[in-house]
Amino acid sequence: MRIAVIGCGYLGAVHAAAMASLGYDTVGVDVDEAKVERLRRGEPPFFEPGLPELLRAGVDAGSLRFTTDVAEVAGSDVVFVAVGTPQLAGSDAADLTFVDAAIESLLPHLGEGTVVAGKSTVPVGTAQRLADRIAPTGARLAWNPEFLREGFAVQDTLAPDRLVYGVAEGDGAAVAALDAVYATILARGTERLVMRFATAELVKVSANAFLATKISFINAMAEIAETVGADVTQLADAIGLDARIGRRFLNAGLGFGGGCLPKDIRAFQARAEELGHGHTLGFLREVDEINLRRRDRMAQLVDAELARVGGDRVGMLGLAFKPNSDDVRDSPALDVCRILEQRGRVVRAYDPEARETAGRSMPSLDIVGSVEDAVRGADVLALGTEWQEFRELDPVVVATQTDARVVVDGRNTLDAARWAAAGFKVVGLGRPEVEAA
Numbered sequence: 435m436r437i438a439v440i441g442c443g444y445l446g447a448v449h450a451a452a453m454a455s456l457g458y459d460t461v462g463v464d465v466d467e468a469k470v471e472r473l474r475r476g477e478p479p480f481f482e483p484g485l486p487e488l489l490r491a492g493v494d495a496g497s498l499r500f501t502t503d504v505a506e507v508a509g510s511d512v513v514f515v516a517v518g519t520p521q522l523a524g525s526d527a528a529d530l531t532f533v534d535a536a537i538e539s540l541l542p543h544l545g546e547g548t549v550v551a552g553k554s555t556v557p558v559g560t561a562q563r564l565a566d567r568i569a570p571t572g573a574r575l576a577w578n579p580e581f582l583r584e585g586f587a588v589q590d591t592l593a594p595d596r597l598v599y600g601v602a603e604g605d606g607a608a609v610a611a612l613d614a615v616y617a618t619i620l621a622r623g624t625e626r627l628v629m630r631f632a633t634a635e636l637v638k639v640s641a642n643a644f645l646a647t648k649i650s651f652i653n654a655m656a657e658i659a660e661t662v663g664a665d666v667t668q669l670a671d672a673i674g675l676d677a678r679i680g681r682r683f684l685n686a687g688l689g690f691g692g693g694c695l696p697k698d699i700r701a702f703q704a705r706a707e708e709l710g711h712g713h714t715l716g717f718l719r720e721v722d723e724i725n726l727r728r729r730d731r732m733a734q735l736v737d738a739e740l741a742r743v744g745g746d747r748v749g750m751l752g753l754a755f756k757p758n759s760d761d762v763r764d765s766p767a768l769d770v771c772r773i774l775e776q777r778g779r780v781v782r783a784y785d786p787e788a789r790e791t792a793g794r795s796m797p798s799l800d801i802v803g804s805v806e807d808a809v810r811g812a813d814v815l816a817l818g819t820e821w822q823e824f825r826e827l828d829p830v831v832v833a834t835q836t837d838a839r840v841v842v843d844g845r846n847t848l849d850a851a852r853w854a855a856a857g858f859k860v861v862g863l864g865r866p867e868v869e870a871a
């Protein structure tokens with residue numbers, strides 16, 4: 435089977451490498467020449483655990499190629515579309531320019547029997563419009579939304595919770611083509627659900643809306659906990675033991691960021707408004723606002739500690755929107771740095787993988803190469819991303835590297851008792867402060 439993947443970013447590069455690992459002759463197409471050049475050498479253009487090995491294996495075996503020439507998709511059995519759908523500038527809606535351009539560029543190379551499978555996250559109604567656009571070529575469209583998490587992208591692609599196929603009514607050929615692509619994964623018992631285009635599009639955005647709502651729910655509890663002196667972490671542990679609620683995605687702190695949840699809930703709300711359902715999804719505005727307020731709250735807590743100790747230098751640990759990723763799109767940690775800089779504070783930051791991406795996004799930020807360099811000279815320490823490296827820090831050692839005696843833990847992830855025993859005051863989000871022992 436021949437597979438093409440259009441768009442080789444965080445989603446598409448992993449998908450292409452995964453397809454090659456399943457034994458298919460795979461070509462990845464991207465308009466970004468520099469990205470394609472790196473991928474051709476078997477080098478991932480971003481940090482993702484497990485991807486370097488998968489890419490190298492495919493490239494070395496000759497089953498995985500990358501190109502900027504879309505004509506190379508000709509003859510593919512299935513063409514996956516994985517281009518970006520970012521937030522439109524000046525609006526909450528999704529920018530479909532890249533999806534539309536990708537489909538237009540494909541048209542001359544599609545033929546009878548080819549299945550174009552959309553993976554990008556799109557507003558409901560997009561798939562039908564694109565199906566109508568490609569119909570004259572004889573190709574058929576399926577919508578096959580992707581649920582991978584960055585940091586677990588390889589594992590989630592090869593062993594997903596479920597596969598969702600949106601197809602035109604009665605399009606058995608599209609279902610058969612996707613079943614053939616995913617045969618190895620389906621053989622392991624993975625659930626596969628076939629539905630209309632509109633349902634498949636809604637499954638994707640509603641899943642992200644639900645996850646975002648769960649996080650903002652617990653962060654709303656954190657706001658209340660801060661006022662009454664309760665501990666949101668204990669609260670999450672207690673309600674999470676109810677299997678109907680579940681403990682996952684109840685970690686209070688700086689909230690959600692990244693290239694998906696923030697822009698997806700905004701685009702969903704914008705689409706609902708177009709459909710006359712603005713009120714129905716009005717709560718997503720609250721979800722967004724609660725989420726963004728956490729960034730201000732963290733900056734406020736850092737500021738208050740700086741004022742208390744009479745300093746202005748912050749040692750920031752973590753810049754990526756989550757651990758095991760170098761992605762800083764809509765990163766809460768990076769936003770906290772921006773707010774602190776706007777307030778005239780001096781931030782020196784370290785992240786194990788996001789140095790380059792954060793440097794491009796915020797050139798003014800002083801980004802250093804180690805924890806030791808970030809904490810040296812700091813008056814207050816702050817944690818923005820819960821990397822394992824930070825969780826494993828020995829506070830007794832950190833105490834010898836810095837004059838700071840307070841840490842603001844934006845992810846409620848440090849062992850507060852240990853840090854307090856080493857002489858640090860620990861300030862969390864939604865938890866009572868723990869004074870230094």
Ligand SMILES: NC(=O)c1ccc[n+]([C@@H]2O[C@H](COP(=O)([O-])OP(=O)(O)OC[C@H]3O[C@@H](n4cnc5c(N)ncnc54)[C@H](O)[C@@H]3O)[C@@H](O)[C@H]2O)c1
Pocket residue numbers: 440441442443444445446463464465466469516517518519520532535536539553554555556580581582583584693694
């Ligand atoms: N990142 C994730 O974890 C993830 C997970 C599930 C779904 N998604 C969705 O997948 C889509 C892609 O997300 P991403 O994070 O990979 O974005 P990204 O920005 O990392 O990658 C998009 C890629 O598409 C390329 N591109 C743009 N126009 C093109 C064209 N006409 N032809 C070929 N290539 C083109 C860009 O150069 C870029 O490399 C989005 O809709 C996103 O919401 C992302």
Ligand SMILES: O=c1ccn([C@@H]2O[C@H](COP(=O)(O)OP(=O)(O)O[C@H]3O[C@H](CO)[C@@H](O)[C@H](O)[C@H]3O)[C@@H](O)[C@H]2O)c(=O)[nH]1
Pocket residue numbers: 555580581582583584585642645649682683684685686687688689690691692693694695698755756
């Ligand atoms: O309890 C939690 C869990 C997560 N987060 C934050 O939420 C954000 C998103 O985390 P996560 O969902 O793990 O990462 P993504 O890689 O953005 O994945 C989401 O977005 C993808 C793109 O649509 C989907 O495919 C995934 O299923 C969906 O989980 C990150 O900033 C996390 O720090 C919290 O604040 N608290």
